Amino acid sequence: MAFSDFHGNAEVIRRLREMLAHQRFPQAVVLAGPTGSGKYTLALMLAKAMNCLSPPTTDGLPDFCGKCSNCLRIAQAEDLEARVAEAVEARENLRETDKKETRLFVQTHPDVLIIPPDPPQLMIKVDQVRRVIETIYYRPGDAKERVYIFTDSAFMKEAANSLLKVLEEPPDFATIFLLAENPGELLPTIRSRSMIVSLAALSVEELESYLVKHRPDWTAKQRALVARLAEGAVGRARSFDLAAYTAARAHALTILNSALRTADHSDLFKITETYRAGVEGREKTERLLRTLYSLLQDLTFLNSGTPDLVRNTDIHPDLKRLAEAADFAWITAAADRLAEVERGMRRNLLRSLSLDAFATAMER
Amino acid sequence: MPVEAIAATSTTTMEITVSKFELLRELTATQGVVERKTTIPILSNYLFEAAGDKLSLTATDLDLSLRTSCVAKVKKEGACTIPARKLHDYVKLLPDADITIKLLENHWVSIRCGRSNTKMVGMARSNFPSLPAFPTAGVVKIPAQVLRGMIAKTGFAIASEESRYTLNGALMVLKPESITMVATDGHRLAHIERGGEKFEGISGEMKTLVPKKAMDELKSLLDATDVEVIEFAKDESTLYFRIGSRLLTSRQLTGQFPNFEAVLPKDNNKSITLHGEELSQAISRVAQFADERSRAVRLKLEKGELKLSASSTETGESEDSLEIDYNGDTLTIGFNAQYIIDFLKAVGAGDVKLELKDPQSAGQLRPADVEEYKYRYIVMPMRI
Numbered sequence A: 001m002a003f004s005d006f007h008g009n010a011e012v013i014r015r016l017r018e019m020l021a022h023q024r025f026p027q028a029v030v031l032a033g034p035t036g037s038g039k040y041t042l043a044l045m046l047a048k049a050m051n052c053l054s055p056p057t058t059d060g061l062p063d064f065c066g067k068c069s070n071c072l073r074i075a076q077a078e079d080l081e082a083r084v085a086e087a088v089e090a091r092e093n094l095r096e097t098d099k100k101e102t103r104l105f106v107q108t109h110p111d112v113l114i115i116p117p118d119p120p121q122l123m124i125k126v127d128q129v130r131r132v133i134e135t136i137y138y139r140p141g142d143a144k145e146r147v148y149i150f151t152d153s154a155f156m157k158e159a160a161n162s163l164l165k166v167l168e169e170p171p172d173f174a175t176i177f178l179l180a181e182n183p184g185e186l187l188p189t190i191r192s193r194s195m196i197v198s199l200a201a202l203s204v205e206e207l208e209s210y211l212v213k214h215r216p217d218w219t220a221k222q223r224a225l226v227a228r229l230a231e232g233a234v235g236r237a238r239s240f241d242l243a244a245y246t247a248a249r250a251h252a253l254t255i256l257n258s259a260l261r262t263a264d265h266s267d268l269f270k271i272t273e274t275y276r277a278g279v280e281g282r283e284k285t286e287r288l289l290r291t292l293y294s295l296l297q298d299l300t301f302l303n304s305g306t307p308d309l310v311r312n313t314d315i316h317p318d319l320k321r322l323a324e325a326a327d328f329a330w331i332t333a334a335a336d337r338l339a340e341v342e343r344g345m346r347r348n349l350l351r352s353l354s355l356d357a358f359a360t361a362m363e364r
Numbered sequence B: 001m002p003v004e005a006i007a008a009t010s011t012t013t014m015e016i017t018v019s020k021f022e023l024l025r026e027l028t029a030t031q032g033v034v035e036r037k038t039t040i041p042i043l044s045n046y047l048f049e050a051a052g053d054k055l056s057l058t059a060t061d062l063d064l065s066l067r068t069s070c071v072a073k074v075k076k077e078g079a080c081t082i083p084a085r086k087l088h089d090y091v092k093l094l095p096d097a098d099i100t101i102k103l104l105e106n107h108w109v110s111i112r113c114g115r116s117n118t119k120m121v122g123m124a125r126s127n128f129p130s131l132p133a134f135p136t137a138g139v140v141k142i143p144a145q146v147l148r149g150m151i152a153k154t155g156f157a158i159a160s161e162e163s164r165y166t167l168n169g170a171l172m173v174l175k176p177e178s179i180t181m182v183a184t185d186g187h188r189l190a191h192i193e194r195g196g197e198k199f200e201g202i203s204g205e206m207k208t209l210v211p212k213k214a215m216d217e218l219k220s221l222l223d224a225t226d227v228e229v230i231e232f233a234k235d236e237s238t239l240y241f242r243i244g245s246r247l248l249t250s251r252q253l254t255g256q257f258p259n260f261e262a263v264l265p266k267d268n269n270k271s272i273t274l275h276g277e278e279l280s281q282a283i284s285r286v287a288q289f290a291d292e293r294s295r296a297v298r299l300k301l302e303k304g305e306l307k308l309s310a311s312s313t314e315t316g317e318s319e320d321s322l323e324i325d326y327n328g329d330t331l332t333i334g335f336n337a338q339y340i341i342d343f344l345k346a347v348g349a350g351d352v353k354l355e356l357k358d359p360q361s362a363g364q365l366r367p368a369d370v371e372e373y374k375y376r377y378i379v380m381p382m383r384i
Helices: A010-021 A039-051 A069-075 A080-092 A096-101 A126-136 A157-168 A204-214 A220-229 A234-238 A242-262 A265-272 A278-303 A313-325 A328-346 A351-361 B003-007 B020-030 B084-093 B144-157 B212-223 B276-287 B337-347
Strands: A028-032 A106-109 A112-115 A146-150 A174-180 A195-198 B015-019 B045-051 B054-060 B064-071 B073-076 B078-083 B098-103 B108-113 B116-121 B140-143 B169-175 B178-184 B188-194 B206-211 B229-234 B238-243 B246-251 B270-275 B296-302 B305-312 B316-323 B331-336 B351-356 B363-367 B373-379
Touching: A010 A039, A010 A195, A028 A039, A039 A069, A039 A146, A039 A174, A069 A106, A080 A106, A112 A126, A126 A146, A126 A157, A204 A220, A204 A234, A220 A242, A220 A313, A242 A265, A242 A278, A242 A313, A242 A351, A265 A351, A278 A313, A278 A328, A278 A351, A328 A351, B015 B020, B015 B045, B020 B054, B020 B064, B020 B084, B020 B098, B045 B073, B045 B084, B064 B212, B078 B084, B078 B098, B078 B116, B084 B116, B140 B144, B144 B169, B144 B178, B144 B188, B144 B212, B144 B229, B144 B337, B144 B373, B169 B212, B188 B337, B206 B212, B206 B246, B212 B238, B212 B246, B270 B276, B276 B296, B276 B305, B276 B316, B276 B337, B276 B351, B296 B337, B331 B337, B337 B351, B337 B363, B337 B373
Parallel strands: A028 A174, A028 A195, A112 A146, A146 A174
Antiparallel strands: A106 A112, B015 B073, B015 B098, B045 B054, B045 B078, B054 B064, B064 B246, B098 B108, B108 B116, B140 B229, B169 B178, B169 B206, B178 B188, B188 B373, B229 B238, B238 B246, B270 B351, B296 B305, B296 B331, B305 B316, B351 B363, B363 B373
């Protein structure tokens, strides 16, 4: 592993490495970019580069070896989901009284602390920030630089406020990374105290060439589709669940069909019935809603005479038929309505009924 | 790289026999460092290392680590890690006999004692943070009881506020012939100095900020030991305290301790002597009726009498008075009752001197009889 393994955003990476080379790396960095754009991967790479025991130089800029004990231990945190799952399990096994007061952390290297959002609320909590404050002023032991990585920008209000002080004047040997899909979600006072580095979306061509290397098991057609659907995010492209997406899209198409063309409800009800309560149902519903949005977008592209922007290229005929039935006013109304469904989900409305209501309300 | 791949490179054998009494003693001594409320594996495991005729065990919370050892029959040298809490709880329940600890495959550890047999799973040795080695140069010997007394008399004044991190520890100043310890939270300051010592290897002044966690741990280690002299050393990032066979290391805190000398009062000319116990009781009584948040009590110095009073709109008001030898002007000053009670607890029996200047200046408390320690306690006044 080295910086060259980071795909895309070469200019951003070069700038960050130059800052490392000149020892002018900012002490608080907001890494912004959509899901799967490589924020976490990049944060770990930078942590390694800061602490590598035998740092090589590539292209005249600092890199990391990936083999020394510091690099190896930091690398153990790469599979964040697995590490968080382990931590959640460890917490489950604690005594009842300790459970409540225990917060999640991932720390595979003594000087690199990763702060994931704490379930069940999935937000960064004040106790987690307190631990950062308690430990950050200790000098690093095995490393040169203490690194703190907040993997999510959803902070509890108190937590965000207590972070301000330490963000303002961290000790010389500490760097804080805040990963955010949308930096606007962070307090303005947090943003103003940090440097914002944005990872831009990659072009479809870049993603396709990346997938040729990393997903040789897919057909060229599948790769082309995924590259268009991944919205410019490498991570999302690489781990794209095509089967789940196709399933969700089939449902989305049925919903749109029933609204725009057939008005036959038996198919619709059969589908919406499967969107149940619970965590699994939530994921499934979110996927469906995202797919619905992307189909609506494609319909707009078709209607406005820019068919080359259409992402779901493989179902072009279906889309075309739908596009004939939908006009711009209908699409806007549908998007608004969909936003309402989304809001309803947050308020725990019944999923199947909300979807039914959406489809019937949009009938022509 | 997966965790297993790293584990494969570490040592894979260890077998020892150790007496339950010895093992339990060391396990108990290290419990303070083991974190309870954590999901990070390295923090909840012991590192066991067997070599020669010794078993060393290490616990760490990453900022603080404690290494201790006991005599053991080592059959196979090696190292392993064991979940700390469970091991301690389990060993406590074993009968007084020899315990055999053996490392199996995949970090499983077997513990046998008499007819009991248990297996626990640890983690890869290489995941345990490397421990700094005790420096060979610049080691200072400090009498254990002196250090213990000084921690007891200053530790309570350390700040627990998270925003004032340089106050989250006590400053220890070593000079060739004296040792000083200072702690403050910005509202009060405890300062203790002991001269007439001889510290070899110190030239000029050596200032060290000792973190609160390390102070607490050091105190309990000193309470439990009968060694006379401990060894202290430090390097760039770490502090080392060796107490007999136990070694406490702490990472250093960064930051500048405030210039405390500037706040030590110099011309507090109104001085009274009080019986510590009487004062403590009187303040405790009056403080029951103080404002719950500020805990403010009013001290009024008059000729021959010290009046203590407090009042709050919710609970009522209360007054106590003590007889004193005082002839100066009347003076009224407010203090946080808790701060004074803390000091009186630390100073123990005996008379104390209260020295004041005016209602706006800090008050100073110290033991009335001159001891080998120069102990003073400064409390900021409150407006009441």
